[in-house]
Every structure is written in C-alpha cells, then in structure tokens.
Amino acid sequence: MVILPFGERAVLVEVADLREVLSLHRRLESSRPEGVLDLVPAARTVLVRVDPAVLSLSAARSWIEGEDAAPLSPSGDRSRTVEIPIVYDGADLDAAASALGMSVTALVERHAQANWTVAFTGFAPGFGYLVSEEWPYDVPRLESPRTRVPAGAVGLAGEFTGAYPRETPGGWQLIGSTTAVLFDPAASRPALLQPGDRVRFAPARPSASGTAATGAAENPAPPKQEPAARPERPAAEIVEPGPLTTVQDQGRPGHLAAGIAISGAADRGALRTANRLVGNDEGAAGLEITLGGLRLTARRDLWVAVTGAWGPLSVDGRAVPGRSAVRVPAGAEFAVSAFTAGVRGYLAIRGGIDAPALLGSAATDVLSGLGPARLLAGDVVRIGDRVAGPVPPEDLHPWTAPADVIEVPVAPGPRADWFTEHARAVLFDAVWTVSSDADRVGIRLDGPELARRVGGEVPSEAMLPGALQVPPLGRPVVLGPDGPVTGGYPVIGVVADVGRDLLAQARPGTRIRMRHARPHPR
Structure with a gap:
C-alpha cells in the first residue's frame, strides 16, 4: 500500500489490484472516523477526502495505515x-x-x-x-x-x-x-x-417496451422523503438571464462514491461574501452569473448584493455599487451589465434563493444535469428563509479587480512522479494562459508541454475540483466544481482552495503563475 498526496484535503491510497481496493474500502468504511468526507474506490486506488478542521491529513494517514493490516469483522461488512x-x-x-x-x-x-x-x-x-x-x-x-x-x-x-x-x-x-x-x-x-x-x-420477461418487466432490490433503498409544503415567496422575475445564470451554493460534498460531483459556486468565497452583505447564512443559495447580462424585475422589496466579477450595476437605470447591500423596490428592474473584469458574479438576495435541494444542496451541476435548470427569461426566483442577521451597516472592503497575472497556490498531486524533474520545475516557472476552453467543468491552460517519464493512462481513479490533470498533449487542465468524479489522466498537482476561487474569475487570455502552496497548519 502506498499513500499519495492529493492536495490539501485528501490522500490517494494505491494498492496492487482491484481485489485489494475492495478489501481496503470495506475496512475503511467499517471504521470511518469523524472528519472523513469521502471514501472513493477506483480501479487501483481509494481516495480519502477529509475536513482538516476535524481530522488532519497526518491523522488520516495513521488511521489508513492501521486499517491496512486490520481484518474485516463480520459486522463491519455493510454490503447489501x-x-x-x-x-x-x-x-x-x-x-x-x-x-x-x-x-x-x-x-x-x-x-x-x-x-x-x-x-x-x-x-x-x-x-x-x-x-x-x-x-x-x-x-x-x-x-x-x-x-x-x-x-x-x-x-x-x-x-x-x-x-x-x-x-x-x-x-x-x-x-x-x-x-x-x-x-x-x-x-x-x-x-x-x-x-x-x-x-x-x-x-426477466420483456415488457411491452421490450425491456425487463420485473425485479427488485433484496434490501431496497429507503422510500423517498417528500418535502413538507412551503409557501411560495416569489422574489423576482428573470427578464434576461445573460449567457449562463445558475443557482449555486457551497455544493454537495460527501457523495463522490456515488458518482455525484461536489459542484457548487466556482468562486465560493465570493458567494459567501455576497450572503454576508445581505445578512444571510453563508451557505444560502445565490445566482452565479457568467459574464454578466442579467436583468430581473423585483416582485417585492429586496435587499441584494453582487460580488465576484466586476461590472456596472443599476436599479431602474440608476447606477448602484457592487459588493454592497442594495435596496431594490418592488417593480424595479435590477441589471447586471456585462462584466469588465472577471468571469462570474454572485447575486445574493436577502433570505437566499429557494430552490429544490438534492442531497442538501440546490447547486446546478452542468455536467451531470443535477440541480435546478439554468435560468431563462420568464423564470421566477423565489426567496428562502436563510436570514442569519441584519443587513450589515457597512460594505466589505477592499474590492479590487483581478490582477493581470494571477498567482495560484498548488499542492502536491498523486502522480507528480510520472513527470520529468524538468516538467515539475516548469509547472511553477512558466507563465500559463487560460485558453478559450474554460467552463465549470474545467479550464485548459496554454503553455509549455509537461514531459512525462511514465507513459500511458492511469487506471481510473477519483478526481477532485482543482486537480491539475495532464492529457497526452502535455498541457494541464484544472478541473472545476462540475468536473468528472473519476479520470484516467495523471494529476501533477492540486490547486489549493483559495486558488480555485481565483481561477473562477480567470477569463480566456488571463495569465497564471503557479506557486507552491504552504502546508496546511493542521
């Protein structure tokens, strides 16, 4: 067994074959301590993702090493x-x-x-x-x-x-x-x-449609939990959604093993700030606005705030400040014009966005299609009940546009040793450029080729947002919040959390420098 680094919050445990993966995964699952968010088996590996505030990576390593040799007790096998x-x-x-x-x-x-x-x-x-x-x-x-x-x-x-x-x-x-x-x-x-x-x-017998007609789980899944009826509270009607506007929150962690991506806001810090500005719980859902161009009409008196990307904001044509709580009277139009800097703006409404939740999150995952559909003209946005306190009396400063060159901290990846020593140095020495192939699934970077010393693909293994995958052409791809849960390209490094928020605002043509992430204090 080899324990490999996977950024600030995870390790990748590599074993000899799939049989050992199944055995190790069962042992880890049977003794899973508090602080382990995900256990994700793959062809030759098990990804262990933790909350470092609860369980440090060093403690997680000790637990994994202890369980590697521990036999699985009959009561520990929870398979159905x-x-x-x-x-x-x-x-x-x-x-x-x-x-x-x-x-x-x-x-x-x-x-x-x-x-x-x-x-x-x-x-x-x-x-x-x-x-x-x-x-x-x-x-x-x-x-x-x-x-x-x-x-x-x-x-x-x-x-x-x-x-x-x-x-x-x-x-x-x-x-x-x-x-x-x-x-x-x-x-x-x-x-x-x-x-x-x-x-x-x-x-089974073919049904009238030609597919199987009968069958059931021996241990069926629990019945659906029907949500209690809640009164509808329309907040605003979308007049123009811009290129892409979706509902986002802080995502749905803890379900990677079922193939469900974390998703959530690409710039999580910006959404948290927008929520604080209008007195919301930081985890409330808001609108992620790509490139601007959103217009909506208030159905009731609203407090709103926009953070993240830069661009003109207005209420009935009157300019209003960004990164500050703004009052929008019922019947007024609130407009987010095209952004002049950055890519994604975050609109928070006091109370939060009320949208159907899947596994505790209302985030829209554009790759899998989970979560609310992208907003269209005529859609009505409803207000929630995520108020945490009064609207703060002051806005939050400073608020500056992204720099010409973004510095992105990168932690070690599990397959760095698949690359030459020169390639590992080039990753941090070169200036990379965001290509036109950039969205919530991933960002392809232009720059020098990262030469491999180990050829071929990696047997399918778990991936996380921020992973720097390197396809055969040698230019890295940074996986986004809606990126795939598994992959077969080697991961040379993993963008640290703060760097992921910075990359969320990187437009095509933005220049990027990688720097070594500082070790997590725990």
Whole structure:
C-alpha cells in the first residue's frame, strides 16, 4: 500500500489490484472516523477526502495505515444485495459472444449466474463498475463509441459490466436492458448501486417496451422523503438571464462514491461574501452569473448584493455599487451589465434563493444535469428563509479587480512522479494562459508541454475540483466544481482552495503563475 498526496484535503491510497481496493474500502468504511468526507474506490486506488478542521491529513494517514493490516469483522461488512432485472436483448450480444469465443446462450448464462460486486462508480451519477470472480473475461470496447446509449442499457467492457442510468454516449458492448431505476435525484439514496454492494442480474420477461418487466432490490433503498409544503415567496422575475445564470451554493460534498460531483459556486468565497452583505447564512443559495447580462424585475422589496466579477450595476437605470447591500423596490428592474473584469458574479438576495435541494444542496451541476435548470427569461426566483442577521451597516472592503497575472497556490498531486524533474520545475516557472476552453467543468491552460517519464493512462481513479490533470498533449487542465468524479489522466498537482476561487474569475487570455502552496497548519 502506498499513500499519495492529493492536495490539501485528501490522500490517494494505491494498492496492487482491484481485489485489494475492495478489501481496503470495506475496512475503511467499517471504521470511518469523524472528519472523513469521502471514501472513493477506483480501479487501483481509494481516495480519502477529509475536513482538516476535524481530522488532519497526518491523522488520516495513521488511521489508513492501521486499517491496512486490520481484518474485516463480520459486522463491519455493510454490503447489501441488489437484484436487477435484465432482458438480454442488447445490440452487441452476438458480437460480444463471438469475441469471447462462446455462444450467446453461454454468455447469458455466465453473466446471469455470476455474483457481481460494485467496485466503484464514475462516468455518470449512479453508473457502477461491477466485477465478479466468476467472470474472468476481458471484453473489448467498441472501436467507435456510440453517440447515444439509451438509459437502462447493460453493457460489458474489459472486466466490468454496468448499466447506464441515463442516456449518454458510450463505448461498452451492449448485451441487455433493464427497467431498474439506477439513479433518482429525488430519492433519499439517489444511486441504486453503491461501492461494495452485491448485485445479481435476474433474467426477466420483456415488457411491452421490450425491456425487463420485473425485479427488485433484496434490501431496497429507503422510500423517498417528500418535502413538507412551503409557501411560495416569489422574489423576482428573470427578464434576461445573460449567457449562463445558475443557482449555486457551497455544493454537495460527501457523495463522490456515488458518482455525484461536489459542484457548487466556482468562486465560493465570493458567494459567501455576497450572503454576508445581505445578512444571510453563508451557505444560502445565490445566482452565479457568467459574464454578466442579467436583468430581473423585483416582485417585492429586496435587499441584494453582487460580488465576484466586476461590472456596472443599476436599479431602474440608476447606477448602484457592487459588493454592497442594495435596496431594490418592488417593480424595479435590477441589471447586471456585462462584466469588465472577471468571469462570474454572485447575486445574493436577502433570505437566499429557494430552490429544490438534492442531497442538501440546490447547486446546478452542468455536467451531470443535477440541480435546478439554468435560468431563462420568464423564470421566477423565489426567496428562502436563510436570514442569519441584519443587513450589515457597512460594505466589505477592499474590492479590487483581478490582477493581470494571477498567482495560484498548488499542492502536491498523486502522480507528480510520472513527470520529468524538468516538467515539475516548469509547472511553477512558466507563465500559463487560460485558453478559450474554460467552463465549470474545467479550464485548459496554454503553455509549455509537461514531459512525462511514465507513459500511458492511469487506471481510473477519483478526481477532485482543482486537480491539475495532464492529457497526452502535455498541457494541464484544472478541473472545476462540475468536473468528472473519476479520470484516467495523471494529476501533477492540486490547486489549493483559495486558488480555485481565483481561477473562477480567470477569463480566456488571463495569465497564471503557479506557486507552491504552504502546508496546511493542521
């Protein structure tokens, strides 16, 4: 076992193979101490993400090292068994059987009789990678991936089988279909399959639609918790949303193992400040406005504040200050013009935005589609009850535009040793430029090529916002709040929390210097 650094708040535990991953993950899960936010298994690793205010990384390392040799007690195995109905009617069933040198009947029997285990999740929320000791085959992926794989399709790839929770592109060989609800964002347990779950495929009759007609979980998920009815309190109507305006808060940590990204505001500090300016709880939801251009009409008297990116603000055409609480009377129009500096502005309304929550967060995840839809003209924004105190009598100073060159602190990444010594020096010596390929999923940087000393891809492993992935072309990509939960490119470093907020305001063309992050005080 090797424990590798993964920024300020996580470590990556590497073991020999997937069997050891499953064993280590079960042991860690059974003795999980307070302060561990996520345990994310992957092909050869387990990511351990902590809250350093509760559990230091050094304490987490000691716990991991102790559990590496500890046997798993019978009471420590919390796995459950899920039965998934399947109709073996996939478009690639014949081709997969031929590639394995067996008949279709033999493939179906081996697949249905095998006892499967969810090794890890990724690719999409609720997509489980299933393995079995009774399935010793390596199935090649399609040479040309499909642009559309329907929800419920069951496929094979490498040593894995899995079912697609929603329609998505994919390169797995499709052997069947299921009607099982694999991911339901409204359920108390959104992902049907969690790492460590046991899975059995139960052949079923085709329904009228051609998919499996029956099947159930042996230990079903808890029933949905219907939220109590709350009175609607319309705050404003969107007149013009600008290029992209979404509801964001501080995100939904703690669900990476189910394939659910942390998401939340790209510049979390700016949203917290906006909430403080109007007397809200810092965790209240606000609007993330990309590049400006938002106009709304107040439905009631409002207190609002805008932080983050710079740009003119007005109430019925009258200029008002940014980073300060502003009164907007009922019927008045509040406008956020195009930003002159920075990328994302944060609009807080006293009371917070009232939007449907998933796993305790109203954040919009643009990659997975979770959370409220992007705002459109005519949408009504509702006010919540997240008031924490009075509107402060003074605004917060200073407020300055981003510098011409942003300095971004970077902590060690788990795969830094995959790069040459020169490349590791260049990461901090070069001036990088934000490319035009930049959004909430990730920011591609232009600059010198970072040469590798170890070739190939990393077996799929967990990712976090701020990870500096380096694809084959050698230019780093900084993962954003909606970035993928797993990935196969090596991570040379991890942007520290304060640096992530700075990068949220970096426009294409912005120059960036990396600097070594100071060790966390704990």
